[in-house]
Amino acid sequence: MSLYGRDVISIRDLSRPEIEALLESARRMIPYAEGKKVMHPLADKIVAMAFFEPSTRTRLSFESAVHRLGGQCITIADPAVSSVRKGESLSDTIRMLTSYSDAIVLRHPSEGSARLAGRASERPVINAGDGAGQHPTQTLLDLATMQEAFGTLSGLRVVLLGDLKYGRTVHSLAYALALFGAQLVVSSPPSLQLPEEVRDQLEPLGVKIQEEEQLHRAVRDADVLYVTRIQKERFPDEADYLKVAGSYRIDAGVLAAAKSRLIVLHPLPRAGEIAPEVDATPHAAYFRQAFLAVPVRMALLDALLTAPKRARAG
Ligand code: NCD
Numbered sequence: 001m002s003l004y005g006r007d008v009i010s011i012r013d014l015s016r017p018e019i020e021a022l023l024e025s026a027r028r029m030i031p032y033a034e035g036k037k038v039m040h041p042l043a044d045k046i047v048a049m050a051f052f053e054p055s056t057r058t059r060l061s062f063e064s065a066v067h068r069l070g071g072q073c074i075t076i077a078d079p080a081v082s083s084v085r086k087g088e089s090l091s092d093t094i095r096m097l098t099s100y101s102d103a104i105v106l107r108h109p110s111e112g113s114a115r116l117a118g119r120a121s122e123r124p125v126i127n128a129g130d131g132a133g134q135h136p137t138q139t140l141l142d143l144a145t146m147q148e149a150f151g152t153l154s155g156l157r158v159v160l161l162g163d164l165k166y167g168r169t170v171h172s173l174a175y176a177l178a179l180f181g182a183q184l185v186v187s188s189p190p191s192l193q194l195p196e197e198v199r200d201q202l203e204p205l206g207v208k209i210q211e212e213e214q215l216h217r218a219v220r221d222a223d224v225l226y227v228t229r230i231q232k233e234r235f236p237d238e239a240d241y242l243k244v245a246g247s248y249r250i251d252a253g254v255l256a257a258a259k260s261r262l263i264v265l266h267p268l269p270r271a272g273e274i275a276p277e278v279d280a281t282p283h284a285a286y287f288r289q290a291f292l293a294v295p296v297r298m299a300l301l302d303a304l305l306t307a308p309k310r311a312r313a314g
Contacts, residue, residue: 003303007118007125011136011172012201016179019143022299026144029295029302036301037259040070041306046297048101049075050093051128057268058128058138061293062105062301069298071305074101091120093237093241098123103305106130130164132234138267139172140214141296143180145289149263153180159218160246161187162228162273164194166235170228171198178207185210187218189244192230201258215248219258225250225283227273251275255283265289 003018014022031037047066051059055077063073074097076082084093090108094117095102106117107128114127114134129135146153158177160170164186174194177184184202186194186209199209214217219225227250235241248263250273263285266274270286278284 002308003300004306004308005116005124006304007116007126007127008122008136008300008304009118009125009130010134011139011176013271014136019140019179022140022296022303023065023147025145025299025303026140026292026296027148029298033065033291033295033298035068041302042066042069042071045069045071045103045305046284047071047073047100047301047305048097048104049073049077050097050104050108051075051077052079052106053129055107055128056283057293058107059105061185061290062126062128062137062297064294065301068294069301072303076107091116094120094125097121097158103301126300126304129168131168132171133168134172135267136172137293137297137300138169139176139228140300141289141293142169142173142174142265142267144227144296145285146263147264148288148292149285149303150261150293151222153182155181155183156223157183157185157221158224158226159185159187159212159222160194160226161218161229161250163192163230164188164228165192165245166231167228170194170226171234173207173226174209175199175201178202178205183210184208185212185218185222185247187215189247191240191244201208215254216257219254219262222258225258225262225264227264227270229269229271229273232271246272249273249275250278252277252281255281256281 066073102125105126105128111131111133114130118125152236264283266286
């Protein structure tokens with residue numbers, strides 16, 4: 001089993017043992033991600049960051065991960081200043097980046113773009129978010145945060161709250177949680193439910209999804225409350241966004257009925273779904289989650305770009 005040279009487009013590209021190995025490697029990377037220890041396995045590597053949508057944490061934590069591993073980055077952070085502005089196709093842009101770098105991290109507004117890029121590139125492509133599609137590396141760090149808090153993923157009762165229709169982080173996460181035997185509870189405004197195609201992918205894993213529209217009831221038995229932002233930018237019609245804007249908010253009142261060990265996660269940025277007063281409670285795990293992006297992405301880049309050591313013959 002090796003991830004060397006592979007693409008990571010969907011969380012379904014990774015098996016459960018591969019995810020477990022990445023989480024284990026990420027745990028070992030923590031002191032390196034903190035700068036307390038040093039290792040440079042990517043000393044001769046260049047990683048291209050091709051970001052065609054806004055990003056703070058994803059791009060900067062990938063860049064930090066590359067630097068911590070001794071590699072270099074080349075970055076498109078603003079498509080307005082690249083040739084995309086002149087009408088260059090995504091596959092041409094990717095083909096160019098392939099010849100300038102050893103791996104490509106892509107964020108793009110169209111669902112399916114990362115799969116297309118993977119076909120255009122001989123180098124590993126990592127999907128850092130394709131429209132309302134998938135966000136597999138966010139899932140790895142979400143899992144890492146849960147595992148750090150509870151020591152296991154199996155049996156955890158995880159509530160996915162918010163925009164489950166357009167939120168790509170939950171599309172990837174729901175699959176991984178099902179793979180690890182977690183219990184899934186979904187809570188969203190009726191117009192933002194988990195899409196059928198995502199549910200269809202979960203079905204073969206034998207997971208039962210519980211629906212709970214009432215926030216208070218969803219929170220009561222939860223181990224993890226995974227809060228998401230309403231993905232305003234993906235609504236075809238602003239009037240539909242306005243109907244659901246501000247429809248849920250986690251504050252001290254909502255958490256009063258929660259288990260003492262409940263952790264609140266959020267991929268961030270938050271836009272009012274979690275009141276700032278929650279930050280000071282022991283439930284708040286979203287800043288730890290944001291930090292774990294670095295060791296998790298270090299583990300992934302190391303696995304994709306470092307050739308496995310061959311067992312010596314004889
Ligand atoms: C998420 C994304 O871009 O999908 N953010 C992230 O990667 N940390 C979630 C969001 O934008 O709401």
